[in-house]
Amino acid sequence: MEQLTLFPATLTLIAINVAASLYAWANPKFLMGNLFWVQGVREKREYHRFLTAGFLHGGVFHLLINMFVLFQFGRIIEDILGTPKFLIVYFAALLGGNAWAYLENFRKPDYRALGASGATSGIILSFCLFLPFATLLFFVIPMPAVVFAVAFIGISILLAQNENRVIGHEAHLGGAIFGLVATMIVEPRSLSIFSDQVARVLGGG
Template sequence: MERLLQSPITLALLLSNVGVSLYAFTDPSLIRELSFRPHRTRENREYYRFLTAGFVHGSGAHLFVNMITLYFFGPWLETFLGAGAFLVLYFGAELAAHALTFAVHRDDPDYAAVGASGAISGVLFGFCLYRPLAMLGVMFIIPMPALLFAVLYVVVSLYAIQGREPGTRGGIAHEAHLGGALTGILLTALLDYPRAVTSFLREMQGLLG
C-alpha cells in the first residue's frame, strides 16, 4: 500500500476506474454512453469513446481483474518511467487498443466494448520488457515467466481474432488486448530508451548463459 501511495498516477487511475465503474453499475445507460462502439464512433464522430470506454467495466469480476493487475504492476512501472511517461504509456496503449478494435469492427453496428484491458495490457507488457523472467502467478495460481506469458498472450489473441465466427459478439476483446500489449512494449522501449531494451537483453543474456 505504501508503494501505491508513492505512485500518484497509478492511484488516480485505480480510483477513477473503480469510481466510474461502480457508479455505472447502478446506471446502465452510462455504460451505453461511455462504451466503445466503433460503428457509432465513425458515423456520429463520437471520438470521446476512445477514452471513456476504458473507465467502465462489464462486471465486478472484469473490474477486479483489471484493477488488481494495475495494482501489482502499475507502481513498479511508474517508478521506473516517471509519472509523465507512465501516463503516456497507459493512455497510448488504451488508444491503440481501441484503434485496432475500430479497424476490425467499424462496420458492425452492434459491437460494443468496455474496460481498461488495453491499457492494462500495455502496463503488463511494459513490465515484461524490464523483467521478462519474473515469475507471474497466472490466474493467481499457475507460475509462469513473464516472457512466456507475453508470447502466449499474443498467440492466443491472434488465434481468437482469426477464429472468431462471423457475427459473434461479446466475450473477450482480444483486439484490445493485442493492441494494448504490443503498444505497451513499443512505448516503453521508446520512453525509456535504451534502459528498457538493455534491461531486456541483459536478462535474456543471463538466461542463455
C-alpha cells in the same frame, strides 16, 4: 502509507475506474454514451469513446480483475518509469487497444466493448520488458514473463478470430503492442535492459 505516494498515478487510475464504473452501473444512459461502440465512432464521430470506454466495466468481477492487475503491475512500472512516462504508456495502450478493436470490427457497427484490459495488457507487456524472467501465471501455469508475453500475444491473435467471442481480445492485442512500443519510446534503455538480462541468462552468467 508513505509507500502509496510512490505510485500516485496507479492509485488515481484505480479510483477513477471504480468511480466511473459505479456511476455507469447506476446510470445506463451514461454507460451507453461512453462505452466503445463502432457505430457511434464511425457514423456519429463520438471519438471520446476510445478513451471513456477504458474506465467502464461490465460488472464487479470484471472491474476487480482489471484493478487487481493494474495495482500489481502498474505500481512497478510507475516506479521504474516515473509517473509521467507511466501515464504515457498506460494511455497509449488504452487508446491503441481500442483503435485496434475499431479497425478489426469496422464492418460490425453493433460491436461494443468496455474495460481497462487494453491498458492493463500494455502495462503487463511493459513489465515483461523490464523483468523478463520474473515468474507470472498464465492460466495458473507459472512461466517466465518473456514466455508469458509471447504466449499472451499469440493466444490473443488466435482468440480474436473467434466470431462468437465475448471478450475483446483485439483490445488486449492492440493494448499489449502499443504498450510495448510506447515503453521503448519513452525509455529507450528498456531494450538494452531486456537484452542484457536475456544474454545473462542464456550465457549462464
